[in-house]
Amino acid sequence: MKLRPLHDHVLVKRLEAQGNKIGSLFVPDSAQEKPQEAEVIAVGAGTQLKDGRRVAMEVKVGDKILFGKYAGSETKVGGDEYLILRESEILAVLG
Numbered sequence: 800m801k802l803r804p805l806h807d808h809v810l811v812k813r814l815e816a817q818g819n820k821i822g823s824l825f826v827p828d829s830a831q832e833k834p835q836e837a838e839v840i841a842v843g844a845g846t847q848l849k850d851g852r853r854v855a856m857e858v859k860v861g862d863k864i865l866f867g868k869y870a871g872s873e874t875k876v877g878g879d880e881y882l883i884l885r886e887s888e889i890l891a892v893l894g
Contacts (some may be wrong), residue, residue: 801851804843805885809858811837811866812879836893837882838863846886856886863893 808817814836839862845853858864871884 803885804841806843807846808843808883809839809886810841811882812840813837835868836865856878858889858892864880864889865893
């Protein structure tokens with residue numbers, strides 16, 4: 800199945816956490832926070848203005864982004880976990 804976000808929505812896949820050790824302590828997966836960095840998988844067409852024009856999206860497929868802790872909606876498709884969020888919920892594009 801293929802997902803195509805609508806309007807100003809972005810489909811992202813979280814990047815893997817950097818590690819599971821703090822100093823010499825092992826931190827189990829259940830105690831770790833989910834990463835707030837992701838890679839853009841697909842983007843919508845952009846916001847449609849009242850006069851019918853579309854505002855182009857600033858992010859593109861392949862961009863690495865930073866988003867808010869509670870942003871977006873999680874979904875699972877074909878065993879893979881994705882996050883769908885609005886472009887306005889993206890805080891930064893990582894360089």
